[in-house]
Amino acid sequence: MRCIARYSYSETTIDRICAEAKVSRGLINHHFQSKDELMAQTYKRLAADLLDVSRAAAANATGPEDKLDAIIRVCFAAPVFAPKNVKVWLGFWSVAHSDPVIRKAHKELYAGYRQALKKLFDQIAEVRGGTVDSDLAALTLTAVIDGFWLELARDPTSFTAEDALASCLRVVDTFLPPPKTARKRA
Template identity: 25%
Template sequence: MSESVIADRGPDGDRKGRKASREVRRQQLVDATIDSLARRGYAETTLADVADGAGLSRGIVNFHFESKEKLLVATLQFMAEEYAAHWRGALDKAGDDPASQLWALCAADFDRAICNKRKLAAWCAFWGEAKSRPTYQALCGGRDQAYHDVMVDVCTRLKAEGRYPIDPQASALAINALLEGLWLRLMLAADEVSRDTAFASAAELLAALFPRHFVRGTGGTITKA
């Protein structure tokens, strides 16, 4: 039996092995697409670039995705699902306290696994195309709304706890907008802004909105009370 056939076999037979192999190949191609978007941008990324980056034949790219557009949609879907799983995981670990939840949500946005030059550049490439591509808007719209709804709920509970004179909807929108803007700053001015300084900027807004829950320490650093 050839080495390639052995590699495709799984413990439950050929079918499971081939399925695993297909998933591995698809993920290789998605990862290579992210790399290409980061290096070349949206317009200059080609199926040939992706195949070369993944170390696979161009025929394999066509077999799995058929077109550049289908490959890009799959890549955006992967990134959106990865981001959603990341912030939901951070939220779950924070427990039921709204201040801990808000702190965890903001901190999660600057975790290296999600916030790095490679992925930020890929996100920017997709953002530049989203206005003219309804598929991209539809793919991320539901997940963006879920994130916003969670942020509104957290702000609403913090308002009740601290009796703050704030509008939870507007506050949630302001926090989301700041986080998105900080991602853009990290992409465009990486030498001036780091993940740590970006998170510190987000913490400043939290302290301004909810001063009894987020306070400035003796060293000037904002912390959760």
């Protein structure tokens, strides 16, 4: 991941990975049949790490609204929301359309993530006594989060993490029925 952050996805080579990791080419060749396989495993590891952070944040929250808030907050908090992570993530996005292994992993990751968000939207609507188009809400929220990650790569001075968080929370509120009682976000 350090090589992708430093050199970009396309400029990351096995030699650069060996130098960065201080390992021999033979060791990498022993564990991976190709650079593509190594990169696919790296993508899966990055995705798993990011999901673990989201799960941990949600696990410490009570109720579906607090869980959704926690997941959104972690997307824009250190160490997750950092230029290095964004560069690596964008490197993988850039090849997801052409690399079938990355595309499959990406599709599975996003389907699972959106499904988890959908479930939380449904639970919140139920608690509030209303309905929600949870598929569209989850898709939109994911797109807004991804948009801020893209913007961080393009111009990290154009917004703050607090701006991104506030925007996402507003998006969430536009999809949900009104609460039964006024709720103040933490």
